[in-house]
Amino acid sequence: MFNRFIKAIAGFAKGKLNQYAAPMAFFRDMVNGFLTTAHHAVMITGVAAITVLSIMYFKPDFTNDLKAFLPFTSAIAEDDSAPALPHMVNLMDVPAKPLALADTFNTALLANNTESKSARLSHQQQLLVSDWISKRYHVAGDATYMLVSATYQTADEIKLDPLLILAVMAIESGFNPFAESPVGAQGLMQVMSKLHHEKFEDLGGVKAALNPVANIKVGSLILKDYVTRGGSVEAGLKLYVGAADLENDAGYGAKVLAEYRRLKEVSLGRKVPIITTTSASKSVPKPDDVDS
Numbered sequence: 001m002f003n004r005f006i007k008a009i010a011g012f013a014k015g016k017l018n019q020y021a022a023p024m025a026f027f028r029d030m031v032n033g034f035l036t037t038a039h040h041a042v043m044i045t046g047v048a049a050i051t052v053l054s055i056m057y058f059k060p061d062f063t064n065d066l067k068a069f070l071p072f073t074s075a076i077a078e079d080d081s082a083p084a085l086p087h088m089v090n091l092m093d094v095p096a097k098p099l100a101l102a103d104t105f106n107t108a109l110l111a112n113n114t115e116s117k118s119a120r121l122s123h124q125q126q127l128l129v130s131d132w133i134s135k136r137y138h139v140a141g142d143a144t145y146m147l148v149s150a151t152y153q154t155a156d157e158i159k160l161d162p163l164l165i166l167a168v169m170a171i172e173s174g175f176n177p178f179a180e181s182p183v184g185a186q187g188l189m190q191v192m193s194k195l196h197h198e199k200f201e202d203l204g205g206v207k208a209a210l211n212p213v214a215n216i217k218v219g220s221l222i223l224k225d226y227v228t229r230g231g232s233v234e235a236g237l238k239l240y241v242g243a244a245d246l247e248n249d250a251g252y253g254a255k256v257l258a259e260y261r262r263l264k265e266v267s268l269g270r271k272v273p274i275i276t277t278t279s280a281s282k283s284v285p286k287p288d289d290v291d292s
Contacts, residue, residue, distance in 0.1 A: 125267045126152055129166065132266045136274045137175045147175060147188070150213050151220075160224045163267060164233065165189075165216070167260035168223060168240065171252065177212045186210055189219025196222060233257070 126148050134144040148166065155162035172190040173179035180186050186193050186209045193200065193209035199218045200206050208214040227236030237253040238244060265272045 122152060128269060129263060129267050132272065132274070133166070133170070133175060137170065139175050144175070147212055147216070150216050154217050154220045158220055158224050160220060163260055163263045165220050165223065166263055167256045168219070170259045171255050177215065178210055187215035187219070188212060189215055191215055191219045191222065
């Protein structure tokens with residue numbers, strides 16, 4: 001009796017297994033077929049992509065023909081026809097946030113020769129110098145980079161060492177673009193705008209004296225002129241501070257050259273303390289000559 005009962009249960013279980021075996025086999029076959037089809041589709045897509053890329057490489061004309069059928073061709077054409085970046089002088093009249101302005105300067109300065117090794121080195125140097133100046137003089141990083149970038153471009157145009165210009169800027173105003181002395185010296189480089197008003201004519205007039213870019217450009221031209229007339233950087237700095245008729249410049253030149261030395265070290269990737277002692281180093285390297 002017990003054996004019959006066991007056989008009945010076994011027969012029932014076997015029947016149920018047979019009942020579900022067919023659907024499970026069908027489902028398993030369907031999944032395997034889907035995976036096989038997907039695998040073949042990926043292989044075909046890869047081969048097709050490689051074929052198209054090969055044709056585009058060896059036959060550039062095919063690329064232009066292919067673009068005509070792409071749905072986003074018109075959008076690309078609109079981007080290509082966008083107006084070029086404005087000249088640096090025109091940027092002075094455009095109110096913008098520091099970050100946007102800094103990004104614009106960055107793009108404009110490197111657009112002409114992005115693949116050049118000297119341009120890459122210059123860009124890296126500007127980053128190092130602007131970061132150090134930002135920390136030392138407590139100026140926002142984006143604003144500092146804008147000032148450093150404008151200085152490097154001006155220095156390249158007039159053939160003067162950018163670090164010398166930045167050193168003068170540091171001693172004159174501490175990188176405060178709105179600094180103004182009791183005698184009328186204005187801006188980053190403390191330019192006497194009333195005496196040099198003709199140099200501002202192409203930059204918007206004397207009212208542009210507090211504009212950072214205009215001030216850097218005019219101040220740098222005056223500095224180069226004084227260095228040329230003086231015959232040396234030291235003599236040029238003495239003229240710049242207005243001590244031409246005095247026996248000495250009250251240590252102005254030494255301060256500028258000491259700051260130049262620090263900036264030179266920073267530009268070479270060396271660690272320079274943000275806070276320095278008042279005593280200048282005895283071995284102060286001279287800035288590059290005017291035509292550097």
